[in-house]
Amino acid sequence: MAGSYSHNALSAKARAKFGKRLTLQNYNELLACQSVGEAALYLKSRTYFGPFLSEVRSVDVHRGRLEELLRRKSFEDYSSLCVFEYAGREFFYEIIVIRGEIQQILHCIRLLNYGQEDEYLFHLPTFFEHHTDISLMELAKCKTFDDILAVLKGTPFGPLLSPYAGKRPDELDLTTIETRLYHYLYDRAFELIERHTRGKMKKELLDFYYMTVELDNVLRILRYKNAFSTASPDEIRSRLLPYEHVIKKEDLDAMLHAKTANEVFAVFKKTKYGHRLSQTDGGYLEETLSALVFREALHTMRFSVNPPAVFLAYTIIAENELRNIINIIEGIRYQLPPDKIRELLILESA
Amino acid sequence: MAIEKMLLVNVLGKLDTMDTAFERVCIDEDFHPESTLTFLEDSKGYASISQDNPYTPMLQALDELSKSHAPPLKLTPVTSPVKYDREGLGQFVDHVSDEFKTLDRQFRALKEDISMGETFIAQLSHFTGLNVRLDEVFSCEFIKVRFGRIPKDSYPKLQAYEDNPYVMFFPGSVDTTHYWGVYFCPREQVEEVDRIFSHLYFERLRVPGVNGTPEEGIERFKKKVAADRKRLSLLTQKIQTSWEKQHDKIEKAYSFLTYLSDAFDLRRYAAKHGALFHLIGWIPASKQEEFFHRFDDMEAVQVVFEPPDDAPRDVTPPIRLKNKWLARPFEMFVDMFGLPDYDEVDPTVFISITYCILFGIMFADVGQGILLFLVGLYMYKKRHMSIGPILMRTSIFSTLFGCIFGSVFGFETALDSIYANFGLSPFRVMEPENITLILLASIAIGCVLNMVAMVINIFSGLRRKRYADALFGPNGAAGLVFYASILAAGALLFATGINLFSLPYILLLIVLPLLVMFFREPLGNLVGRKPKIFEDSVGEFISGNFFELFDFLLSYLSNTLSFLRVGAFVLVHAGMMKVVFVIAELFDPVGYTIAVVIGNGIVACLEALLVAIQVLRLEYYEMFSRFYSGNGKPFLSIRSRKTESQ
Numbered sequence: 001m002a003g004s005y006s007h008n009a010l011s012a013k014a015r016a017k018f019g020k021r022l023t024l025q026n027y028n029e030l031l032a033c034q035s036v037g038e039a040a041l042y043l044k045s046r047t048y049f050g051p052f053l054s055e056v057r058s059v060d061v062h063r064g065r066l067e068e069l070l071r072r073k074s075f076e077d078y079s080s081l082c083v084f085e086y087a088g089r090e091f092f093y094e095i096i097v098i099r100g101e102i103q104q105i106l107h108c109i110r111l112l113n114y115g116q117e118d119e120y121l122f123h124l125p126t127f128f129e130h131h132t133d134i135s136l137m138e139l140a141k142c143k144t145f146d147d148i149l150a151v152l153k154g155t156p157f158g159p160l161l162s163p164y165a166g167k168r169p170d171e172l173d174l175t176t177i178e179t180r181l182y183h184y185l186y187d188r189a190f191e192l193i194e195r196h197t198r199g200k201m202k203k204e205l206l207d208f209y210y211m212t213v214e215l216d217n218v219l220r221i222l223r224y225k226n227a228f229s230t231a232s233p234d235e236i237r238s239r240l241l242p243y244e245h246v247i248k249k250e251d252l253d254a255m256l257h258a259k260t261a262n263e264v265f266a267v268f269k270k271t272k273y274g275h276r277l278s279q280t281d282g283g284y285l286e287e288t289l290s291a292l293v294f295r296e297a298l299h300t301m302r303f304s305v306n307p308p309a310v311f312l313a314y315t316i317i318a319e320n321e322l323r324n325i326i327n328i329i330e331g332i333r334y335q336l337p338p339d340k341i342r343e344l345l346i347l348e349s350a
Numbered sequence: 351m352a353i354e355k356m357l358l359v360n361v362l363g364k365l366d367t368m369d370t371a372f373e374r375v376c377i378d379e380d381f382h383p384e385s386t387l388t389f390l391e392d393s394k395g396y397a398s399i400s401q402d403n404p405y406t407p408m409l410q411a412l413d414e415l416s417k418s419h420a421p422p423l424k425l426t427p428v429t430s431p432v433k434y435d436r437e438g439l440g441q442f443v444d445h446v447s448d449e450f451k452t453l454d455r456q457f458r459a460l461k462e463d464i465s466m467g468e469t470f471i472a473q474l475s476h477f478t479g480l481n482v483r484l485d486e487v488f489s490c491e492f493i494k495v496r497f498g499r500i501p502k503d504s505y506p507k508l509q510a511y512e513d514n515p516y517v518m519f520f521p522g523s524v525d526t527t528h529y530w531g532v533y534f535c536p537r538e539q540v541e542e543v544d545r546i547f548s549h550l551y552f553e554r555l556r557v558p559g560v561n562g563t564p565e566e567g568i569e570r571f572k573k574k575v576a577a578d579r580k581r582l583s584l585l586t587q588k589i590q591t592s593w594e595k596q597h598d599k600i601e602k603a604y605s606f607l608t609y610l611s612d613a614f615d616l617r618r619y620a621a622k623h624g625a626l627f628h629l630i631g632w633i634p635a636s637k638q639e640e641f642f643h644r645f646d647d648m649e650a651v652q653v654v655f656e657p658p659d660d661a662p663r664d665v666t667p668p669i670r671l672k673n674k675w676l677a678r679p680f681e682m683f684v685d686m687f688g689l690p691d692y693d694e695v696d697p698t699v700f701i702s703i704t705y706c707i708l709f710g711i712m713f714a715d716v717g718q719g720i721l722l723f724l725v726g727l728y729m730y731k732k733r734h735m736s737i738g739p740i741l742m743r744t745s746i747f748s749t750l751f752g753c754i755f756g757s758v759f760g761f762e763t764a765l766d767s768i769y770a771n772f773g774l775s776p777f778r779v780m781e782p783e784n785i786t787l788i789l790l791a792s793i794a795i796g797c798v799l800n801m802v803a804m805v806i807n808i809f810s811g812l813r814r815k816r817y818a819d820a821l822f823g824p825n826g827a828a829g830l831v832f833y834a835s836i837l838a839a840g841a842l843l844f845a846t847g848i849n850l851f852s853l854p855y856i857l858l859l860i861v862l863p864l865l866v867m868f869f870r871e872p873l874g875n876l877v878g879r880k881p882k883i884f885e886d887s888v889g890e891f892i893s894g895n896f897f898e899l900f901d902f903l904l905s906y907l908s909n910t911l912s913f914l915r916v917g918a919f920v921l922v923h924a925g926m927m928k929v930v931f932v933i934a935e936l937f938d939p940v941g942y943t944i945a946v947v948i949g950n951g952i953v954a955c956l957e958a959l960l961v962a963i964q965v966l967r968l969e970y971y972e973m974f975s976r977f978y979s980g981n982g983k984p985f986l987s988i989r990s991r992k993t994e995s996q
Binding site for chain 2: 054055057060062064065068119121122124125126127137140141
C-alpha cells in the first residue's frame with residue numbers, strides 16, 4: 001500500500017535527528033583534537049553523541065571501542081525510527097538488518113581469507129546479536145568456510161554461498177561473494193518497494209536505490225582499473241551488480257573497456273549522474289561518488305514529502321557522518337595532518 | 351511616523367591626524383561608515399588603508415576575563431574626547447591578564463585534581479571488600495594481576511576462551527556499562543593475555559600511590575579531595591576579591607580599548623590619497639553641529655556635510671527610526687519585516703495602534719489582561735526582553751475590551767453588577783444574536799484597515815513620486831475607489847435595502863477603476879513621460895494583466911475575509927473559558943478553584959501566543975503588503991556592525 005508506512009511522524013523524527021547532526025564547526029574542532037581520547041571527550045561533551053559516550057571517562061579510550069559505540073548509536077537510531085513505520089518493522093528494519101548481516105558475514109570471510117579468523121571475535125558487534133538470527137558468537141568460532149556455511153544454514157545466505165562449499169579460505173573470490181550477497185539485498189529491497197509503494201514514492205525510492213547500486217558498480221570498475229589493470233571487461237562485469245537504470249548499457253560498456261581509471265571517470269562524467277558532479281568534485285574518486293549520493297540525500301531530506309525517502313536519506317546522511325567521524329579518529333590515531341584528513345571527509349559545503 | 355533625517359559627511363585630513371580624527375568620529379556611536387573607495391565616483395589615486403588592529407589581542411584577553419568572572423565587564427558609552435593613560439594601557443592589560451590567568455590555571459588544576467580524586471574513589475569502590483593490600487598483589491613474583499573494567503558488550507565474548515586456562519576474568523561488581531573485576535595470568539603469558547583483553551576493550555585501573563587495601567586507598571583520596579576542596583574554595587574567594595577590587599579599573603580600560611579598536615577599524619572604510627585620508631559616512635542631521643565641533647581643535651581635519659541627494663544613485667541613506675516612547679517598542683516588528691526606505695512612510699505608529707486594538711479585541715479579558723501586563727512588566731524589567739513593553743501596551747487594550755465584553759478570568763457575568771449601576775449590561779459575545787454581529791464587525795474592521803493601508807500607500811507613493819502605484823495601482827486611488835464603492839454599495843444594500851448599483855455607479859466607480867488598474871502600466875508611463883508606453887508587446891500586456899487583475903480581485907476578497915479571525919478569536923476565548931468551567935464543575939470547591947486557575951493559565955498562555963502571531967500575520971500580510979516595501983538598510987555604527995557579526 002502506498003501509505004502503509006508513509007507515516008509523517010517518520011519524516012518529522014528523521015528531520016529532527018538530522019537537525020542535530022554535526023556542524024562544520026564541530027568537524028573543525030574535532031580535526032583540531034590531538035588524540036583519540038580528546039576527540040572522544042569532545043564528542044561526549046559537545047555533540048549529540050554525548051549520552052551514548054557516557055562511559056568515556058578519560059583520554060585513554062580505545063579507538064575500537066569508540067567506533068563500536070558510535071556504530072551502535074547509529075543502529076539504534078535507525079531502529080528507533082523504524083518504530084514509526086505504520087506497518088511495524090516491516091520494510092526498513094528488514095533492509096537494515098540484512099545489510100548488517102551481510103557486513104558481518106563479509107567481515108568474517110575476509111578475516112578467514114587473510115588467515116586472521118580469530119580476530120572476528122573482537123570485532124563482532126554484540127548489540128547486533130539481538131537483531132539477527134545468525135549467531136555471531138558461533139561465526140567467531142569458525143575456522144573454515146564450511147564452518148561458516150554451517151552457521152548460515154537455514155538463513156537466506158546459506159544457499160547463496162553454497163557454491164563455495166569445500167573451498168580453502170585462500171581460494172575464495174571475495175568480490176563475487178560480495179556481489180552475490182548485495183544482489184540478494186537489493187533484490188529484496190526492490191521487491192519490498194514494489195510490494196508496498198506506488199507512484200512518486202515508489203519512483204523516489206527506486207531512483208535512490210538504483211543510484212546507490214549504479215555508483216557502487218562504477219566504483220568497482222574504477223578499483224579494478226586501478227588495481228588489476230589486466231582484468232578483462234567480462235571479468236569485471238561478472239563482479240558488478242546486475243541492474244540497469246540510469247547508466248546506459250553503452251556507457252557501462254565504455255567504462256568496462258576503458259584502459260585507465262581516469263578514462264572510466266571521463267565516461268562517467270557524461271552520464272546523468274556525472275552531470276550532477278559539482279565543480280569541487282575531484283581528488284579521491286571514491287569520495288566523489290559518495291559525495292554524489294550524499295548530496296542527493298541532503299536534497300531529499302530537505303525537500304521530499306515522502307517519509308520513506310526521507311528516512312532513507314537520513315540513513316545515508318547518518319552513515320556519512322559516522323564515516324567522517326571514524327575517518328577523523330583514524331586520522332588522529334595515525335597522526336595525519338588535519339588537512340589530509342579533511343580531504344577524506346564528505347561535508348555539506350563540499 | 352518618523353525616519354531620522356540623515357546627512358552625508360566627509361571627514362578629510364592629514365594621515366598623521368587620522369587616529370585622533372577617527373576617535374572623534376566614534377564618539378556617541380552616531381556615525382554609519384560607507385566604503386569610501388566604492389562611494390567615490392572617481393577613486394583614481396586613492397588606496398585603501400588596512401592594517402591589523404593592534405587592540406584586538408588586548409580586547410580578546412579582557413573579553414575572556416569578562417566571560418569567566420562575575421560581574422562581567424560592561425561598556426560605558428564615550429560621549430566626549432577621553433583622557434586616558436594610553437602608554438600604560440598595554441602594560442595594565444598584560445598585568446591583569448597574567449594575574450588572572452595564573453589564578454585561573456591554579457583553579458583549573460585544583461578542579462582537575464578533585465575530579466581525578468573522585469574518579470579514583472569511584473573506581474576503587476568497585477574493589478572494596480577484597481581485603482588484600484594492592485601493593486602486595488602487584489608485587490607477586492609469578493603472576494601478573496590487572497584490575498579494571500570490561501564493557502558489558504565484551505563480557506560474553508570471553509566464552510570463546512573457555513578452553514584457555516589463562517584467560518579468566520573475575521567480576522567483582524557491575525555498573526550500567528561495565529563489569530569491574532580482575533584477571534590474573536602467569537608472567538610468561540602476560541603479553542598474549544593482555545592483547546586479548548585489550549582487544550576486548552578492557553580498561554586497566556591505574557591508581558597512583560595506593561599501597562594498602564582499596565578501603566585505605568579510598569580513605570586517602572577522600573582526605574586529599576577534602577583538602578583540595580578547601581583550597582579551591584579559598585582560591586575562588588581570592589579570585590573573586592581580586593576581580594571585584596579591580597573591576598572598575600578593568601572596565602574603564604575595556605571601554606577605552608573598545609573605543610580605540612572601533613576607531614582603528616574605521617580604517618577599513620576609509621581611503622588615502624597621498625598624505626591625506628578620506629572617510630565617508632552618515633550621521634543623523636540633528637547631530638550636525640555637535641559633530642562639526644568635535645574637530646574644532648584639529649586644524650588639519652576638514653568636515654564637509656552633504657544632503658542625501660548628493661550620494662551616488664545606488665546608495666541610500668541608512669535608516670534609524672525615531673518614534674515616541676509609546677510606539678517605540680513596536681519598532682521591533684517593523685525591523686523584523688524590514689526597515690522602511692529612506693523616503694518611505696515609517697509604519698511604526700500604524701502598527702502600534704492597529705496591533706494594540708486588534709490584540710485587545712481578540713484577547714479581551716480584564717483579569718487575563720492585567721496578568722499579561724504583569725508578565726510583560728517582568729519580561730521588560732527583569733529579563734530585558736523587547737517583547738515585554740509590547741505586551742504591557744497590548745494588555746491594556748485587552749483589559750479595556752474585557753470591560754466591554756464583561757469578562758474577568760472567563761467569568762462572563764463578573765461585571766454585571768457594575769454595569770447595572772449605570773443601567774447598562776456588557777456585550778455578551780456568546781449570545782446567539784451577537785455572534786453574527788461580531789463576525790460582521792470583524793469584517794468591517796478589516797475593510798477599514800485595508801482602506802487605511804491604501805490611503806497610506808497613496809500618500810507614500812505621491813511623496814516618492816511613484817504616481818503609477820499611487821494613482822492607478824490596486825492599492826492606489828483606483829483600487830481604493832473600486833474597493834470602497836463595492837463595500838459602500840454592498841453594505842447599504844445589506845443594511846437598508848437601498849441598491850446603489852445603478853449603471854452610472856457601476857460604470858464610473860467599479861468598471862472605470864478596474865480599467866485604470868488594468869492599464870496602470872501604460873498610464874504610469876504616460877504620466878512619467880516615459881518614451882515607451884507599453885514595455886512588452888500589446889498582446890503580452892493584455893494576457894499578463896488579465897491574470898494579474900484577477901489576482902487583485904481575489905486578494906481584495908481574501909484580505910477582507912482574513913479579518914474574520916478577529917471575530918473568531920473573540921468567540922474562541924469565550925468558548926475555551928466555557929470548557930474550563932465545565933471541567934471545573936466536575937470537582938468540589940477546592941478542585942473547582944484549582945481547575946479554574948490552571949485553566950485560566952493554559953488559556954491565557956495559549957491565546958496570548960496565538961493572538962500575538964495572528965495579529966502580526968494580519969499586519970504583515972493584509973496591511974503591510976498594501977503600502978510597505980521594507981527595503982531600507984539599518985543605521986549601523988562601527989560598534990554595532992561588530993556586535994552583529996559576532
